[in-house]
């Protein structure tokens with residue numbers, strides 16, 4: 001089994017809901033997003049899946065979040081857009097785009113700052 005990772009980012013505004021403290025107020029982050037996938041087999045080029053494909057599919061998805069107010073978007077209308085919930089949303093949304101017989105999204109890690117991140121995997 002091979003494990004591959006790409007790293008990208010998006011910028012957005014949010015506020016935590018049902019939270020008491022300054023993070024309940026509108027503020028923003030440059031979230032760094034790490035996508036880890038597994039691949040069972042390599043193609044003739046020796047690739048599990050092309051990093052270009054991983055990055056472009058991830059960026060297409062992140063484009064729907066980029067420079068948005070996350071709380072107003074469908075995935076976060078009823079759940080707080082915490083890093084945990086963002087990582088879970090990206091895990092399943094990206095899995096729909098990338099998972100196949102060979103490739104599986106294994107983990108999404110979302111860094112809210114250089115010192116704090118949340119990951120989701122099954």
Ligand SMILES: Nc1nc2c(c(=O)[nH]1)N=C([C@H](O)[C@H](O)COP(=O)(O)OP(=O)(O)OP(=O)(O)O)CN2
Pocket residue numbers: 016023027081082083084112113116118
């Ligand atoms: N488990 C989580 N905890 C917190 C999350 C989260 O998504 N998951 N999010 C926040 C807020 O988004 C907040 O913006 C982060 O605040 P904070 O950790 O205080 O970040 P700072 O950069 O301001 O760090 P300081 O150490 O306080 O300067 C909060 N918690």
Ligand SMILES: [Zn+2]
Pocket residue numbers: 014023027028029112
């Ligand atoms: Zn925040």
